[in-house]
Amino acid sequence: MIPKTNPKEEKVIEVISAPENVxxxxxxGxxxxxDYDKIIPxxxxxxxxxxxxxxxxxLTDLEDMTxxxxRRDLQYGLSNLANSTASSVPQWCPKNSGSRQLPK
Incomplete structure (x- = not known):
C-alpha cells in the first residue's frame, strides 16, 4: 500500500522575503x-x-478559507484597529504583471 500524503504537512502559509518593515x-490551498494562527507571531x-x-x-494560489x-482574521484585524495610525488602499499587482518588487 502506498502511503498517502497528508495535505496538512504542506505549507499553506509561507513567510517570504521582504524588507524589514514588511x-x-x-x-x-x-x-x-x-494556519492563520501561525502567522500572527x-x-x-x-x-x-x-x-x-x-x-x-x-494570494495567487489561495483556493479557500474556512x-x-x-473569523480569526477579522478578530485579529479588529483587535488591532485601535492601534493603527493610518490605513491605506491596497496596491494590487496583476498575476502576470512580471513585477515582483515591493513598493517603497
Missing part, C-alpha cells in the same frame, strides 16, 4: 484557523520592531 506571506514581531509595517500576501480562519 510581513510578507505566500498563501496556497485552503487556509484554516490553525510574525506580524507581532514586526510590530514590536517598527512603528509602522506593511503586510503583503501573495469560516474559522475568516
Amino acid at each position: 510581513a510578507a506571506f505566500r498563501v496556497a 485552503t487556509v484554516t484557523a490553525e 510574525t506580524i507581532e514581531e514586526k510590530l514590536s520592531e517598527h512603528e509602522e509595517i506593511g503586510i503583503l500576501a501573495d 469560516g474559522d480562519a475568516l
Whole structure:
C-alpha cells in the first residue's frame, strides 16, 4: 500500500522575503484557523520592531478559507484597529504583471 500524503504537512502559509518593515506571506490551498494562527507571531514581531509595517500576501494560489480562519482574521484585524495610525488602499499587482518588487 502506498502511503498517502497528508495535505496538512504542506505549507499553506509561507513567510517570504521582504524588507524589514514588511510581513510578507505566500498563501496556497485552503487556509484554516490553525494556519492563520501561525502567522500572527510574525506580524507581532514586526510590530514590536517598527512603528509602522506593511503586510503583503501573495494570494495567487489561495483556493479557500474556512469560516474559522475568516473569523480569526477579522478578530485579529479588529483587535488591532485601535492601534493603527493610518490605513491605506491596497496596491494590487496583476498575476502576470512580471513585477515582483515591493513598493517603497
